[in-house]
Amino acid sequence: MRVEEAFFFNPQDPGNTRCDHDLEVLHQLTAIQRIKLNRQDLLIGDWSATHFSCTCCPVSLKMINPDIKIVVMLRDPTQRALSRFVEQKRQANFPQHQAVRNHTFASYVDVELGSLEACLARAAPFRRPGGDKPAAEGGAAPAQPVGWGAGMDLGQWQEMQCFNRHSGWRAGAIFGWSVYDVYLSNYMAHFPPSQLLVLYTDELAERPLEVLQRLETFLGAPPHKYEAELLSRVYNSRECYHWRCGRQRSEIRPLSALDAGAGPDDGLFANAVARLRAFYLPHMQRLFQWADEGRIPLVPPAWRTAYAA
Numbered sequence: 001m002r003v004e005e006a007f008f009f010n011p012q013d014p015g016n017t018r019c020d021h022d023l024e025v026l027h028q029l030t031a032i033q034r035i036k037l038n039r040q041d042l043l044i045g046d047w048s049a050t051h052f053s054c055t056c057c058p059v060s061l062k063m064i065n066p067d068i069k070i071v072v073m074l075r076d077p078t079q080r081a082l083s084r085f086v087e088q089k090r091q092a093n094f095p096q097h098q099a100v101r102n103h104t105f106a107s108y109v110d111v112e113l114g115s116l117e118a119c120l121a122r123a124a125p126f127r128r129p130g131g132d133k134p135a136a137e138g139g140a141a142p143a144q145p146v147g148w149g150a151g152m153d154l155g156q157w158q159e160m161q162c163f164n165r166h167s168g169w170r171a172g173a174i175f176g177w178s179v180y181d182v183y184l185s186n187y188m189a190h191f192p193p194s195q196l197l198v199l200y201t202d203e204l205a206e207r208p209l210e211v212l213q214r215l216e217t218f219l220g221a222p223p224h225k226y227e228a229e230l231l232s233r234v235y236n237s238r239e240c241y242h243w244r245c246g247r248q249r250s251e252i253r254p255l256s257a258l259d260a261g262a263g264p265d266d267g268l269f270a271n272a273v274a275r276l277r278a279f280y281l282p283h284m285q286r287l288f289q290w291a292d293e294g295r296i297p298l299v300p301p302a303w304r305t306a307y308a309a
């Protein structure tokens with residue numbers, strides 16, 4: 001299956017979760033490709049950033065392949081949200097375009113963050129009694145990673161649904177998908193550190209070769225000789241949102257230059273960014289705690305400043 005983001009197991013539409021998608025179809029797809037290409041060693045797979053936020057994917061993926069290696073690349077959560085907003089705003093055929101087209105980033109934060117916070121407040125009473133304060137009350141979830149089917153309680157499950165879909169399918173993608181601790185916890189609860197590599201976009205931007213070499217070592221892949229020109233290229237950037245479109249870093253304009261409602265130099269934008277950072281802060285503190293405990297690699301220093309308690 002040479003398709004990017006086949007969405008075979010992850011619920012692209014949360015109303016139609018596919019963690020229990022027909023395995024026979026998967027086996028047939030594999031067999032067809034093996035016959036077509038006359039390759040018995042051909043492996044079939046699915047990759048997507050959306051696996052990270054998918055509640056039941058760690059369980060399904062573990063059952064498909066208990067030795068699977070998971071790679072997660074994290075970006076500053078507010079920057080990720082901004083990027084997603086601009087992406088949806090600039091692409092008329094993208095799933096959240098209608099939701100954001102008449103908004104600036106500041107007005108969207110105003111409306112959506114309030115709705116997300118209300119959703120979390122409705123989930124909070126279902127937290128296990130005696131547990132830590134839920135995110136809705138500004139607390140951090142327990143430091144010990146919990147996952148779906150691995151220690152997660154009903155309230156945490158409902159909170160995760162808020163982050164994923166608080167206002168319609170895929171709407172959670174703009175703000176909710178930046179709540180990394182909740183999603184990372186789900187994978188950490190199901191996979192040992194030897195099967196889970198956490199990387200940061202900051203280091204990919206600064207030291208791409210080093211990141212790729214770390215990835216090769218983790219996967220046990222043979223070292224590849226990368227062209228320098230390719231290493232400095234950025235794909236799927238705000239200048240052209242497409243997997244096959246690469247730009248040199250120097251060609252990518254700042255968000256504020258794009259006329260996408262993100263970054264006019266006024267107080268409203270700065271307030272929205274500050275509000276979002278405050279929202280992510282307890283979640284980021286939990287990531288910092290995991291980094292301090294050596295469960296995940298050290299986080300980029302800029303994150304510690306932006307999300308200082």
Ligand SMILES: Nc1ncnc2c1ncn2[C@@H]1O[C@H](COP(=O)(O)OS(=O)(=O)O)[C@@H](OP(=O)(O)O)[C@H]1O
Pocket residue numbers: 049083084086087201204205233234235236237238239
């Ligand atoms: N190498 C490297 N270094 C730094 N930043 C990079 C790199 N590659 C991609 N990007 C930025 O990632 C943003 C797109 O993310 P994704 O490709 O994960 O988006 S998607 O959700 O899968 O559609 C998009 O961010 P924005 O340009 O801010 O929107 C890309 O510019």
